[in-house]
Amino acid sequence: MKYISLFIFSAAAVCAADFTTGQAARLVIGQPTFTAQDPNSSDTILGGASGLAFAADTLFVADSNRVGASPNNHRVVLFQNLSSMLPRPTDSLIYDSKCPVCTGRATLVLGQPDFTTTTENLAATPNTLRLPTAVASDGIHVVVADTNHNRVLIWNRIPSANDAPADVVIGQPNFTSTALPGNTPSAKSMRGPQGVWIQNGRLYVADTQNNRVLIYNRIPTANGAAADVVLGQPNMTTFVEPDLTEQTNNATASQLLNPVSVSSDGVHVFITDLGYNRVLIWNSIPSTNGAAADVVIGQPDMVSAIANNAFSTDPNDTTNKQTPVLCGVSNGTDTNGNPTYPASCNATLNFPRFALAAGNRLFIADGGNDRVLAFNTIPTQNGASADIVIGQVGGSVNQASDAADSLRTPMSLAWDGTNLYVSDAYNRRITVYSVGDNSVPYGGVVNSASLNILARGRVTIAGAIQAGDAIDINIGGTQSTDSNGNVTTTGGADYKYTVTKDDTIGSIVNTLAAQMNAAANGNGDPNVYAVPDLATGDLILTARASGVAGNAVTVFATVTAAAASTAAQITATAESSTLSGGGDAAAIAPGSIVSVTGANLSYHTATPNPAQNSLPTTLGGTQVYFNGIAAPLVMVSPAVVNAQIPWELGDTTSINAYVRSESDSGDVTVTTPVAVTIVTANPGIYAQPNTSPSAGIVYHASSRATGIISVDGTATAGDTATVGIEDRSYTYTVQSGDTLDSIRDALVNLINQDPKVSAAPSGEFDRIILTARIQGPDSNGLAYSASASSTATVIMTAIGTSLCCAAVANSPVTPDNPAVPGELVYVYATGLGVPVLNDANKDLIQTGVKYPAGGPVTTPVSFVNAIAGGKTADVITATLLPGSVGVFQVLLHLNPDLTTDPYSQLTIAQDIYVSNIVTLPIVAGDGSATLTPTATNSFVSAANPLGGNAVAPGSIASLYGSGLAPQAVVAGAAPALPFTLGGVTMTLGTGFAPLFYVSPSQLNFQIPHLTVTGPTLTTLTVASGTSKTTYTVLLKPYAPALFTTNQAGTGQASTLIDGTASLAAPNKAFPGARPAKPGDHISIYATGLGDVSNRPAPGAVAPADPLPHTLATPTVTVGGIPATVTFSGLAPGYVGLYQINVDVPAGAPTGPAVPIVLTIGSVPSNTATIAIQ
Known part of the structure; x- marks a missing residue:
């Protein structure tokens, strides 16, 4: 294979071992992966756990909570001899499970007879627990806050058997009482205690609903013992108003x-005061009732109680000016020029849950902000700001999720001298954090081909030269239009040029590019850098900001005539008002080659022996771990390590990553872990290093002339499909049961009888590749055609009219050896995801092992699209490259209508992910051809294109045909879909249709939520430029269609097992797939279920709160057995996508393809299948 440069160089600051903001957890306890959220109960699976404690090499976990996280298992579990279960931060890990950093097996349970029982024990006994929320131990005693029994239980010794009875109860006079003494407490009573702590022989209890903390100067040995000191109230019997709305x-x-919660380090006492959004610190152990705290965290003073008390506003100030309270660093200005401030920062708290002094630090579980704050010293001043944030990437960010670096309402904390344990109730897990010697920056694991997906744009200079005409290009400004239509541009940077009589388009473009790159005292424009494209008269603008941030850079171009009495002859046209194409190179597909960047990552620079068939997992003393799996290594160096993400990690959405390196003398360093987002596919194209714009590594694919025929539409028995080669015709009559694949393959067999041309099927879509039988240009111009019978539903399209473009196969595309329109070229890429597995390839695709020479062509699970030079490039194949690890060869057919451009931009895309932009030189010449349009169009459901031409309002639909759009464009990841995309606008009736995707042959869009009471014919209009085409289409109130993995509405349903990313499919049929079981909750995805409550605006994503429910309730059968439907409505975060949650019925048949059918409004869906065992 050709040499591909996979190396990038970057630097990060070297720091001593410490926690870092935004770091990921090193380990997870209670779940098989970071994102599993398994709701069951066992010795390895936790529910909505809250309270934590560590003592005597034992982690104690109260496996219940009072915040609504499910399930509540009403138990306390002990992980004894924990140090033997958890690897140390510097240990080399053994690949003995799917996730070696997902560990821990409980050894003992209290409150339940075994690890699988989760009974809520309504009656109190010495053995039973009802919603225990806190646990403490001093290595001898175990103390549990048995919250809903209004008591605290004490074991005088750490139990040695499951369900052991407690020795002492306090808060109640005996083990069977749960009563409350009205609303007037006593020194012996408790009401919903949620915090316990043991320190230096004292017992502390957070008596939550009595708004107080009790201190026992000795651990009680008799039932119903009285507390010695009370904090939070003046005495032990202060009345507590039970109605929160009446509390004054x-x-x-x-x-x-x-x-x-309450805790102590033996010197201080820390109380987490949930209702007042603060943590209080006493600088000494209080000995008198009602003692005042010395320091408050989360508020500026002792009398404030506002959640996230970041700034204040004066209700009498009409400008709504913000005055900082705890967040003193401005994040911008308002429309009046006043400074604004973030809604939260490192000093604010929002319903905090726990405070823990450990390792000379103070940690606070800031539950409402989904984070843990770390203070490097115990604060001595009110309103102190934390030094480090764990669970978020910064103090003003809240990204609550189940990712390895995120938290959702952290409840409690524990420390063992090395590890910080955090109970993450809503994610049903305990996350474990450790310090590291060096750091990989947030987002520091990226696709090694994309590296940094930068936004780009163009300004085209054209027209005639007229001295005095003036051009003004504004970068980063804002445009507004007044009531008279006058446009004003403010802000940003202006680059102006006045045309002279001796100018050319090229000299103008050169001058403007030089202006931009020399701005800001030679540092260049702060938003973009510019490259002149002299062949096209374009200024190519590339964002300096990484990723999607570059998409916000604005570009405006205006022209002023030389004199008021004349018209300007020069034109300057911005491609768009903003740059586009910026993406996230840190969202990684399984199998990708990634670059891990940082500082001091390795003591050596090394590459593996290329003669070996597999990559090593240790190289130069360095290892990279993904979820604890040692990754195959491509190269290591101090600044960057390139490795492969294991193929087997496709069943999760987030993993952790860290680098371990050992010096020649045996010293071991590890980085703090970072999270890596896992997606099905996110492709990156390899480019030549240090080129601007990024020159793609592109090769000519064929030494023979080629042509392409596309087979589209649907198969109807009796239709005929014909391919013509010169004056020879090859016709196939469609048979019953045929598919587009079988029609294509039958034509391939017929064409292969031709004396001048051979045929082969493409790997992507249903296309036929025609190849001249002789090498060289002599076959360029050989005529070919495609057609179908007049009433056929199969659509035959010849993409071009003659073979073209014979080149020197495998030679690089360069300015001296450019590609031509209509040619086949190929690029190298990574990140296309796990291919479709079958008997021929499943044993050949292994992590770290080269794909073998002669291996079958593979096809990605997610379809690959491509755009080159602004037009669709047909993806012929996208296969794993033999002799490589994790690298794909993508074969492309360039559009025959392309024009000359030395910087033609090329991207490939899968689903919502678009690759980095690379360029290739294209020169239009004799090899170019023209498209042959067809007038046939098909209006269908996007989920079931073979299901007929009726579609329901609100659903996702497709229109097939030709000449539908000038080019292929995918809607960006904006909050809502656009109504105009790629110059195309659609209306249905009187409403605009939001657009997902447009191309010459296909439009994907959402049907507006029109009111339809029965079958209704309406008008669909497609406008593109000055052309407008009208269709008559059929709408029905319900047209349910189940999405399937083949995108044809047949076979395996797009159905997930609840709480996982696993398809309910046969094992290994798809990455992470497994059969469902009776009783499993599954989520079926569909469209066309009609109107909903809480209907979102057209093109807007469905909200998560409140969820939009279908107005009618569907029925679902699984293998003919009715299934219980627990939810039917729009999937939150998506447009037009319905989610139907059902329980697999107990009597459902088993097998790899059990049929499922959904019916709504008496209309059945297509039949799809799931696997059940």
């Missing part, structure tokens, strides 16, 4: 409201 008490240094 205000925050003070000695007043508490719903304290949920």
Whole structure:
């Protein structure tokens, strides 16, 4: 194979071992992966756990909560001899499970007879627990806050058997009482305690609903013992108003409201005062009732109680000016020029849950902000700001999710001297954090081909030269239009040029590019850098900001005539008002080659022996771990390590990554882990290093002339499909049961009888590749055609009218050896995801092992699209490259209508992910051809294109044909779909149709939510430029269609097992797939289920709260057995996608293809299948 440069160089600051903001967890306890969220109960699976404690090499976990996270398992589990279960941060890991960093097996359970029982014990006994939310131990005693029994249980020794009875109860007079003494507490009573702590022989209890903390100067040995000291109230019998709306008490240094935890380091006492959004610190152990706290965290003073008290506003100030309270660093200005401030920062708290002093630090579980704050010293001043944020990437960010670097309402904390344990209740897990010697920056694991997907744009200079005409290009400004239509541009940077009589288009483009690159005292424009394209008269603008941030850079071009009495002859046209194409190279597909960047990652620079068939997992003393799996290594160096993401990690959406390196003397360093987002596919194209714009590594594919025929539409028995080669015709009559694949393959067999041309099927879509039998240009111009019978539903399209473009196969595309329109070229890429597995290839695709020479052509699970030179490039194949690891060869057919451009931009895309932009030189010449249009169009459901031409309002639909759009464009990841995309606008009736995707042969769009009471014919209009085409289409109230993995509405359903990314499909049929089981909750994805409650605006994503429900309730059968439907409505975060949650019925048949059917409004869907075992 050709040499591909996979190396990039970057630097990050070297730091001593420490926690870092945004770091990922090193380990996870209680789930098989970071994102599994398994709701069952066992010795390895936790529910909505809250309270934590560590002592005597044992992690204690209260496996219940009071915040609504499910399930509540009403138990406390012990992980004894924990150090033998958890690897140390510097250990080399053994690949003995799917996730070697997902560990821990409980050894003992309290409150339940075994690890699988989760009974809520309504009656109190010495053995039973009802919603235990906190646990403490000093290595001898175990203390549990048995919250819903209004008591605290004490074991005098750490139990040695499951379900052991407690020795002592406090808060109640005996083990069977759960009563409350009205609303007037005593020194012996408790109401919903949620916090316990043991320190230096004292027992502390957060008596939550009595708004107080109790201190026992000795651990009680008798039932119903009285507390010695109370904090938060003046005495032990202060009345507590049970109705929160009637409470009038205000925050003070000695007043508490719903304290949920208490802890101490032997010197200080820390109380987490949930109701007042703060943590209080006493600088010494209080000995008197109602003692006042010394320091408050989360508020500026002792009398404030506002959640996220970032800034204040004056209701009498009409400008709504913000005044900083805890967040003093401005994040911008408002329309009046006043500074604005973030809604949260490192100093704010929002319903905090726990405070822990450990390792000379103070940690706070800031539950409402989904994060843990770390202070490097115990704060001594009110309103102190944390030094480090764990669970978020910064103090003003909230990205709550199940990712390896995220938290959702952290509840409690524990520390073992090395590891910080965090209970992550809504993710049903305990995450474990450790310090590292060096850091990989946030987003520091990227696709090694994309590296950084930068936004780009163009300004085209054209027209005639007229001295005095003036051009003004504004970068980064804002445009507004007044009531008279006058346009004003403000802000940004202006680059102006006045045309002279001796100018050319090229000299103007050169001058403007030089201006931009020399701006800001030679540092260049702050938003873009510019490259002149002299062949086209374009200024190619590339964002300096990484990723999607570059898409916000604005570009405006205006021209002023030389004199008011004349018209300007020069034109300057911005491709768009903003740059586009910026993407996320840190969203990674399984099998990708990635670059891990940082500082001091390796003690050596090394590459593996190329003669070996597999890549090593240790190279130069360096290892990279993904979820604890040692990754195959492509190269290592101090600044960058290139490795492969294991193929087997496709069943999760987030993993952790860290680098371990050992010096020649045996010193071991590890980085703090970072999270890596896992997606099905996110392709990157390899480019020549250090080229601007990025010159793609592109090769000519064929030494013979080629042509392409596309087989589209649907198969109807009796139709005929014909391919003509010169004066020879090859016709196939469609048979019953045929598919587009079988029609294509039958034509391939017929064409292969031709004396001048051979035929082969493409790997992507249903296309026929025609190849001249002789090498060289002599076959360029050989005529070919395609047609179908007049009433056929199969569509035959010849993409060109003659073979063309014989080149020197495998020679690079360069300015001296450019590609031509209509030619086949190929690129190298990574990140296309796990291919479709079958008996021929499943044993050949292995992590770290080269794909063998002669291996079958593979096809990605996610279809690959491509755009080159602004037009669709047909993807012929996208296969794993023999002799490589994780690299794909993508064969492309360039559009015959392309024009000359030395910087033609090329991208490939899968689903919503678009690759980096690379360029290739294209010169139009004799090899070019023209498209042959067809007048046949098909209006169908996007989920079931073979299901007829009726579609329901609100659903996702497709229109097939030709000449539908000037080029292929995918809607960006904006909050809502656009109504105009690629110059195309669609209307249905009187409403605009939001657009997902447009191309010459296909439009994907959402049907507006029109009111339809029965079958209704309406008008669909497609406008593109000055042309407008009208169709009559059929709408029905319901037209349910199940999405399937083959995108044809047949076979395997796009159905996930609840709480996972696993398809309910046969094992290994798809990455992470597994059969469902009776009783499993599954999510079926469909479209066409009609109107919904809480209907979103056209093109807007469905909200998560409240969820839009279908107005009619569907029925679902699984193998003919009715299934219970638990939800039917729009999938949150998506447009037009319905989600139907059902329980697999107990009597459902088993097998790899059990049929499922959905019926709504008496209209059945297509039949799809799932696997059940």
